[in-house]
Amino acid sequence: MPKSLAWMIGGDQGEGIDATGDVFGRVLSRLGYCIYGYRHFSSRIKGGHTNFTVRIAADRVLAPQANVEVLVALTQETIDRNGHLLLSGAPLLADSQLKPVLPDGCEARLVEIPLTQFVREVGAAVVRNMVAVGGSAALFGLPLDAFEAYAREKFERKGETVALQNVEALRRGHAFIEELGLRGRFSLPAPRPRERYLMTGNDSLALGALAAGCRIMAAYPITPATDIMENLAGLFPRFGGAVCQMEDELAAITLVIGANYAGARAMTATSGPGFSLMQEGIGLASMAEIPAVVVDTQRVGPSTGMPTKNEQSDLLAAVFGGHGEGQRIVIAPGTAVQAFEDGFEAFNLADRYQCPVIVLSDLALAQWLQSVENLPLGGHAIDRGAIVAQEELDRLTGEFERYRLTEDGISPRALPGMPKGQFLATGVEHASSGKVSEAPQNRISQMEKRSRKLDPLRARAGAIETSRMDDAEVAIVCFGSIVGAVDEAVELLRQEGVRAGRVQVRQLWPMPDIPLATALGGAAKVLVAEQNATGEMRQLMRIAGLEDDRYRSLVHFDGTLLTPGRVVAAVQELSVKEGV
Amino acid sequence: METVTLQDYKTSEKSWWCPGCGDFGVLAALQKTLVKLGIPPHRVAIVAGIGCSGKMGNYINSYNIHVVHGRTLPSALGVKLANRDLLVIAAGGDGDGFAIGMNHFVHAVRRNIGVKYIVMDNHIYGLTKGQNSPTSDHGQKVKAAPFGNVESPVRPLSLALTAGATYVAQGFSSNQAQLARLTEGAIAHPGFAFVNVLSPCVTYNKVNTYDFYKQMLHDLDEDPDYQPDSRGGAIAAVLEREELVTGLIYHDPRSVAYEDALPGFAEQPLAGRDITLGQEDFAELLASYR
Incomplete structure (x- = not known):
């Protein structure tokens, strides 16, 4: 039985693809599974292909999977673009209305399902997606009542008719797959039920900021940071705070500086283009020694780059951006739990060191769903410096x-x-x-x-986190959301007899050179993995004296999230070439 | 009322302004007003921009924050939101407010933030030694425009009025009594109060001089036919006289400040409030992610 399975739904933007992925992921989460929900989308409101993948496992997964086990297609384009992700014989559920065709070389099993027809029969308030969810539940042999309960809860406020129609849509889809004899075509590993939450890094970071006492948030909308503003706009009025949607990022950062100067805890959140605009303001906070928390949820740059794609290329701008030599602290969470921790701790660091603190998030962390256990509110105390x-x-x-x-x-x-x-x-x-x-x-x-x-920060506890490093011959150093892919790669490598370990740098500036040197001391090879073209973290490590003939780089900058497979391949290549 | 004296608002700093600079008059009028109102210096926060006018904060013993060029108004909003008990005054020049910071001016106006904005408008860039500013007259010749300014000036009063300002006044730095009165009115106004002050640059502006203004200005406060209660009337008046007017130009008595309009916003200053998040609240928030 595979350790994890992946289910993908694809269609046009504006068809509720994300919402459907959310429903499927949330029900599986309630059934006790760990979820990683990731999407492909473009910077437009309607039209254009989009897809959402729910990766399902018994234990923590925080990286995309190379293949998918089930594909639900609402458009022919979905089939053309993603059919190759299915292994031979794997089911491709497509709306029969499309008269779907498999592309050349695709050996998936095409299952035509009359989504549009069922929707017409059940009622106008239902979308095709819910029928497909019902069918998917059957394919995985999942209890339909869990899905029905969720649909009732979700659609309750829209009235009983809507709720009932959605339940009926689920049932139709489920019955159709059952009649084809495909029920339980895939069996999932046994779940390990726990108290779990399904959230994005933007969700948990906003909660961390709230818990830290942040009560003012000023921002200008930008993908992929906007959720932080939207989440806090919903929460702050209850706690006496305010979110200010400003006219630009220059206004956002200077509002934050004014508010912190006057004793409140205030933050802003942006992405690359807005971050560039904030650099002058960040310099003011350094010079006038005013606390300021700035979240940069990185996306592909420079300029507009690829607004909906992954990259970690603002690191040097975070550390050295702006004119003059200003002091900043740069921290980078890699998981939703860490985004909560850093969303909280950023305010303590800013107050304690009276300087800007930049929280470097990235698109995958910011927007993709992951299972979270135990957000540790109790572990943090507010320190106003x-x-x-x-x-x-x-x-x-x-x-x-x-x-x-x-x-x-x-x-x-x-x-x-x-x-x-x-x-x-x-x-x-x-x-x-x-x-x-x-x-x-x-x-x-x-x-x-x-x-x-800032000198003491070089040795700050928690500036790095290590895993499987005790006996590691190959150390993989990383920051941000790729930690999930690296961890998975470490396990895959160990199964093949390569003693790999992971070092995640959570505080990138000041560079924690002392703990890093210690952590990497025993490794024969050090692979610095990052999602940018020029190896920005490796450059910072070099400045901090962390460079010798053991160090190599893995750079990934095509806009997709680094996969465990790519990391494994890079380490294997090292082994072949250099005989680790 | 606490006893506040002019001495309380003085600093040991020697002024960098040129002798005769209009900004002295603005500073003096502000200090006198604060003393008259009995507002102690620790309750006042002045947010100043870049340029000669930005040095305001160096010469007045309040809490001061001197920010980056053009961003006085968003910074001032931040200060006000953090501690709404403070009197927050933004001070800057015509370059700071109507060139690099123009964007924020319009948005501060339409938000109606509880900040008093005093602009020292000298129609020139003084600190960079005499370039045209956004309020410089058409045709004005300077080193950076030796053949004359081909641009038309920003009209700050009309701009504020059309953007929805709820308090608009214009003073002249040598008429301190009026300027103090206008400043006092601005302080009493709930919401954004804009006081544009014609403040001559004696070194670089040879056109908009004290004498020029003494000849040209029409005092609306002394005009028995003028009532500052109509936006349309105010716009007509400033257009007719090409903004060469002083006095209270418009005042909306129904003004509601931004911070009063924000849903759920704390009535007490955020600074100093207990900011710990209760375990029960946290658990409830987490539950919404199940």
Whole structure:
């Protein structure tokens, strides 16, 4: 029995393909399976091919699968584009109305199902997709009542008729497959029921921010970051906060800086093009030592790039973008759980180090569904960093020294509204009082102060996470959403006798050079895997002194998510060429 | 009311402005108004932009944030949302507000954010040594436009009025009594209050001088036929006189500030609120992802 199975539904954009994938994935999740739901789509509202794949397993899966076991096609284009993903004899459910044709060389078993006809019979409130879901449930031998219960719950608010019609659609599809003798054509591994949630990284990151006390979010809509704004717009009014949809990203970042300056926790979320626009503002936050949390959900760049495709190519812009030499912290979650953790921790880091914190997410993490167990609210505490006590201000005889030179480089801040704490926060170089200064010695002291405050982060606990590294001869280093593919590759390699291990870099700047050097110490080969063309993380590692003749790169930049197979192949190639 | 003196609003900083600069008058009028209203300096946040006018915050002992060029208004909105008990004043020039920051001006107006916006409009780029600004007259000759300005000027008052501004006033930096009155009205106004101040640049603008304004300006506050309660009337008045007017131009008494219109927005300042998320709330939110 395979470890996982994949079900794909495809059609035109605007036909509810995502919603159907969501239904199928959610019911399977409730039945106890782990889900990874990923999609292919384009930057348009209606028309154009789209598909959604639900990968189903008993244990955690966080990467796409090369083939699919079942394909549901609502258009001929779906068959033409994806038929080759089916293995010989695997069922391709297509609407008989299409008069579907298999492309040359496709050995799938075409199952024509009268989706359109059933919909006509059942009622107008139903879409073809629900009939197909019923049929798919039969193919996998899944209990139909779980699907019926979900449909009732989902359509309840649209009235009883709608709910009943959807239930009937599920039943028709199910009965049709059963009559063909295909019920239970695929058996799934036994599920391991747990309390699980099905969410995207955007979902969990928004929850993390809320839990951290973020109450202001300013953003400009952009794929694939917009869900964060939309989620928080629904949540904040309940907690006294506000989401501001701004006129551009320049406004979004400067609103966030103003709000943090005045003592609230505020964030913005964007993608590459918006992130470029924010660079000047991010520099202000570095210079004036104002906390600011910026989420960059990366997509393919430069310029508009491929807005709905995967890439991790904003890393160097996150670390070095903008003019001058400003201090930033860059962290990168790879899973929805980590997106929650980083969505929370980013605010603590920003307050503690009084600087911009960039959370580098990416499209697959941001938008694709994954099963989540135990989001750990209890594991995190809010830390507002150094804020001067009112009593201390009251005792002052002179003016408050906001940028006092301290040993660790962190100077307590006053928040507007605190008597006797008035100061000037400015993007102009300033003396310890905040007043503008262009004196050479002052410039050096303030630059050094702002730089040294981040030094301890090089050894921060949690800056890297390792897996199977104890005896690893090949270490695969990665960041962001590809951690799922790398982990799967590690297991596949071990089955073949290659002792592989994984090192995920969760804090990319300051580069955690000390823990990384330790983690990689025992490996004979180090493969740095990343989704960009120039090996951006490897460049950062090189700057941090992490480079010798063991290091190699795997770069992947075609817009698709890196697969476990590609990682395995890269390691095998190393072994053949270089004899690991 | 706390006792607040002019001394409370002074800083030790020496001014960088040229002698005779119109911005001195704007600063003095603002300081006098704050003292008159008894608002202590720690309750005031001034958000300043880039340019001569952006130095405002260096010379006034309030909380100050001096931001990137053109972004005073979104920054000021951030400050206001974080602590709505503060008096938030955005200050900038015509370049900051009507060139690089024009976009935000229109949006701040239509949002009606609870921020007071004072523009020191000198019709020139002073700090970069005399280029035309968006409010410079057609034909104005400067080094960067030696054959004269071929562009027509932005009309800030008309722009604000047509964008839906709820408080629009124009002052002249040498008429401090009026400017203080207009500033006081702006502070009392719920929502976005725009005070454009004709503030001569004595070094680079040889056209829009003190004498020019003294000759040309029509004071609507002193005009018995003018009522600042009609948007249409206000637009007609400023168009007719090519914006060479001072006084309260328009005031909407039904104005509702953005922060008051936001659904569920906290009535107390966000800064200082308990921000921990309760376990029960969290569990409920998580359950929606089942």
